[in-house]
Amino acid sequence: MATDKDKAATLAAASDFIDFLNASPSPFHAVHEASVRLERAGFQRLSEKDDWELQKHGKYYFTRNGSSIVAFVVGGKYQPANHQSGFSIVGAHTDSPCLKVKPISKKENVGYLEVGVQLYGGGIWHTWFDRDLGIAGRVMVQQNDGSYKHTLVHIKKPVLRVPTLAIHLDGSVNEVFKFNKENHMLPILATTAKSVLNAVDATTENNGPDSDQTKKHHPALIHMLAETMHIDPTQIGDFELCLFDTQPATLGGVNDEFIFSARLDNLGMSYCSLMALIESSASSVADDPNIRLITLFDNEEIGSTSAHGANSNLLPSTLERILSSSVDGKTLSPNTSMKVTFERAIHRSLLVSADMAHAVHPNYAEKYEENHRPHLHKGTVIKVNANQRYATTAPTSLILKEIARQRDIPIQEFVVRNDSPCGSTIGPMLSAKLGLRTIDVGNPQLSMHSIREVGGVDDVKHGIHLLKAFFELFPSVDSKIIVD
Template identity: 55%
Template sequence: MIMAAAKQFVNFINKTPSPFHAVDEIKKRLMTAGFTELRETDHWNIQPLSKYFVTRNESTIIAFAVGGRYEPGNGFTIVGAHTDSPCLKVKPVSGKIKSGYCMVGVECYGGGIWNTWFDRDLTVGGRVLVQNNGKIEHRLVHVQRPILRIPHLAIHLQREMNDSFGPNKENHVCPVLATCLQTELQGYPCPREALPGAPQFEKHVPSLVSLLCNELGIEKEQMLDFELCLADTQPAAIGGIFEEFIFAPRLDNLFNAYTAAEGLIESCLDQSLQADTNVRLICLFDNEEVGSQSAQGAASTLQELVLRRISAEAKNPTAFEESIPKSYMLSADQAHAIHPNYSEKHESNHQPGFHKGIVIKFNANQRYASTAITATILREIAKRVNVPLQDFVVRNDSPCGSTIGPIMSAKLGIPTLDIGAPQLSMHSIREMGCTSSVSQAINLYKGFFQLYPEVFSSLKF
């Protein structure tokens, strides 16, 4: 079971080079499991024992299953995660010529370890807005071959390369697409400065535009705009001599986006939903890596609006407010496993390891939203479903990252716990996790959805 779950997750990663692909794949899994798509612009008629999902920007998705005994004012059982990862994104005007090369201008998105993007075989994936018979369509594209590369400078020309490598993100992190010579021999013009009012296809390297159009089966004049992420073409893989590791891009945080969705789906396969008094939700947001300050980010009103619409009750105008103290949220984002070569970076009593369970993350300065109460609730659930847990806190002399947990809990007032699976190489182009974490996370989230109302009812304060 451990290996089967890990392999299914690896297949998911290989299909999802962008948040748009991640949401699309999760939508497919939800629809196969009987979930119905809602639109924000429509009137909703939410019914007990029904399952729904709604998207925003095609990069954020909220899915929920309504308990058979749910009434407005009851609680919400929530797992929150995010669909984005640090990457390079193609600039709005990307065509460049440098020293006889056709280059693609890119923008650094999030806090990536950018030197890991050098000397990798890169491609592009994302969405293209297409005009088709008077309609504007959202189309996904994922070029399945290496077309770009950011080459390192030879050590002969920079002897201190192994001592200190800090590339200038504007000048040095710019991928090569082709030589100008070969571009012209193949019958393509080299990129040139786009004139004011120029159509979108003139703002990029013509050969790249042609490739995208061929992938989508459209003419260049139909291309209205696009959002493209660079991605490594080397597929995610199961690795290690005992096949215990996952070597993959975007573990942070497609791991929790995927396992949260699987946990929700699996929680509805038995009869437990019939007796549930709560609504089970997953909220998978875009733009966490850049602060969540967007219409589709965790700092937006999206989650609150969805919860209010589910709670709407003409006879009880305070149903939403009543639901908040009965609710509970897991903020699921990856955690730092102990690094064998940098073990001094971890606090001595908090050193999460592979295969040892999902990590609860604490921070007294509220970089994580965990409290003794929220931790106790999950520990009780984890004990019942036989999933081990670990604790993590950063050293006092170390910086600490953050998650959507503090953002959402402060905005809504819902008790929240920050958790994640242990991993290494966080924010590298290729990260490292362990195979057992996949099934552990799915089982924990499944158990959380099924058991939280019962555990909450046992609280005597």
């Protein structure tokens, strides 16, 4: 039975996660928030452009594109030269399905100013109708010296909305909600009658290529961005903006047992990965021969094929970079083969692919295989698929189960029905790319890919504890699992 101390710890983890969610309306904000937390925990920022000089017990991180982040801790007994070291890796992703502003978004129709958007990922798009939408992302802002700087913007005010058609004009709407994704998912920004800024003269001096964004976007939108960022509109060189639900993440249910929020998939496992690394880095590193590493990728929802997605060189190049870097002033000897060192390290490594899982739905229980129905509050889910949509194998599953057993952490298992499609993750992709043992896991949730999802309060703590235990126990447990 849970003690008052356990309940307080559970609520504290859930509340902190809610803060993380509300601070992360876009992948750029999620990476920024992760960076702030890492630096607060003593992690040192690196750059892929520079040489790395590492130290045992050292804590490091770097970002790519501002939307992906890698953080790692060097174990106290890390010794790549004697081939006794590997990597304890957790991978997750920062992106979620959303609406993104088009490069030329200015639209006007029957007295309304509308914003052209692209559909990013596989969202449940009907849930985006009649929601109060804000705008967030990054803006390339021109500086006084003519350079452009990646700068975050977060407009929390509900400034956009995709309205539904009244039932009086579409009597079939309660039977099947049909809509055209191009024509009917245009958010309204303002009316022409009230939009004073729409009359602003857009013929300002051009200070660079496409610097006058009011030619491509409504002046009202550009001026709102500029005012929020305290810059001149002509400083806006370009941007990547997504729409988000302005209703904050919150606890819900009569017992405050649910988390109601957008972007649980996959900020849920990004948060658990981040906090597990931070918490494990505060202790138990001295005897670890491995590198403890998290990598939070962008673009998983659209297949991961980008310069900063899981199908890029981000993880492989990071692992090679660490192995080739000096540690405590020592590097691999010239006679040591980097190829052999890398391959031997890979075979002492494990990737936990952490992406949210499906909780059993009370109104659609028949959609779940009867012996594999994960529940909220009952622990992180190990995901298995015979067709390798998930990369879990018997050995990798056994390793994590043994880690969970040693720390008394609850876990569940999931497979889809044979008559049901199955999603996939970064797990199979990275497993194949690197020849890396992999297990797919995730905390259970409802309403995946809706604008408003549902998670369990207890599972935040369960996820952190499981991944923290993985970082701390993997080398010792792995030594007892014999396959090849």
